[in-house]
Amino acid sequence: MHAGDTLIYYSPTERLGDRTALQQFTAVGTISDHEIWHAEEGDFKPLRRRVTYEDRLPVPLAAIKAQLVLASTPNWGYQLRRGLIELTAEDAATIRNAMVAVAR
Numbered sequence: 276m277h278a279g280d281t282l283i284y285y286s287p288t289e290r291l292g293d294r295t296a297l298q299q300f301t302a303v304g305t306i307s308d309h310e311i312w313h314a315e316e317g318d319f320k321p322l323r324r325r326v327t328y329e330d331r332l333p334v335p336l337a338a339i340k341a342q343l344v345l346a347s348t349p350n351w352g353y354q355l356r357r358g359l360i361e362l363t364a365e366d367a368a369t370i371r372n373a374m375v376a377v378a379r
Contacts, residue, residue: 277306
């Protein structure tokens, strides 16, 4: 990932480890710079990047599934379990446009 790349978050559940289904695209952000660092979270030291998030509303996967190239192949849902996948420019635009910007 590079500065300027877009991240779109998909949330299968309401909380990590929970079984309550959410199945929504919940955030859009852009990688802010090239710096990568280790966060200090006790014994866990994950790599982190700065991300600038957009003010957008979540959108249910079901609302746009028929429009996504991602969802056009058999067993497509397994891709979302990998954590980080590359989307086509068309899918990224479809998701971003469906996640209506919040008025300030």
